[in-house]
């Protein structure tokens with residue numbers, strides 16, 4: 245296997261398929277996952293076998309670090325700060341993204357929000373793809389990770405809307421009660437958004453106001469990705485043609501010229 249090297253924060257000299265890496269950031273419940281889902285839907289990637297997908301999506305939540313028992317007790321009372329950069333294992337995230345950029349198959353655990361823990365037994369296999377979407381509140385916070393993205397999107401949804409959505413989602417899907425959601429939001433989520441997430445908006449290439457409601461922005465992004473995928477397909481078939489020509493020449497059965 246070739247060694248993965250970085251020059252100026254970008255990959256250099258790697259073998260295999262190097263995907264186009266798109267970071268999708270924004271505050272909690274801004275619609276990051278929904279925007280990624282819309283992009284995947286519009287590109288016809290959702291009802292497709294995982295091994296065949298040209299576009300895949302992963303979440304930063306898969307890189308929450310393991311908590312100690314004392315931290316889990318705090319988390320159960322809504323007293324652990326999951327919005328601080330220290331809550332993440334950014335080194336593991338960087339390593340995984342480098343593997344993905346090197347065109348290697350990776351395994352990424354899912355996150356269990358009810359138990360505040362990763363589920364390694366329920367991991368997702370990320371097969372080599374042409375485009376990889378990486379969504380999360382702090383994907384632009386760590387410079388080593390920020391520098392890996394070829395395109396950066398920031399989902400900018402008004403904070404009242406985000407809080408309203410978070411309350412509903414956390415109660416219905418993440419096993420929380422109202423007091424817990426509001427206390428966690430006031431004590432950790434909102435201050436951390438202002439200190440760590442919001443300042444990273446300046447790194448974005450495209451800001452998407454109103455998230456998934458902004459179909460114009462989503463269509464433009466989808467168009468850009470579609471053009472990229474078409475170019476990938478063109479260069480793949482050119483590579484295949486070259487391969488056929490060289491193989492036949494080597495076998496001595498035909499005398500094609502090497503194509504460039």
Ligand SMILES: Nc1ncnc2c1ncn2[C@@H]1O[C@H](COP(=O)(O)OP(=O)(O)O)[C@@H](O)[C@H]1O
Nearest residue numbers: 271272273274275276277278279409413456457
């Ligand atoms: N445009 C929208 N209109 C209504 N509800 C939305 C919209 N976008 C997202 N939601 C809902 O808000 C919640 C948070 O959205 P999600 O995409 O998971 O946000 P994030 O990934 O940023 O946390 C989910 O329950 C989702 O269904």
Ligand SMILES: O=c1ccn([C@@H]2O[C@H](COP(=O)(O)O)[C@@H](O)[C@H]2O)c(=O)[nH]1
Nearest residue numbers: 271272273326327357360361380381433
């Ligand atoms: O155990 C946990 C882990 C995370 N959270 C909250 O989740 C959000 C990030 O996820 P989004 O889908 O982007 O909202 C973050 O604000 C954490 O506070 C949690 O509550 N419990």
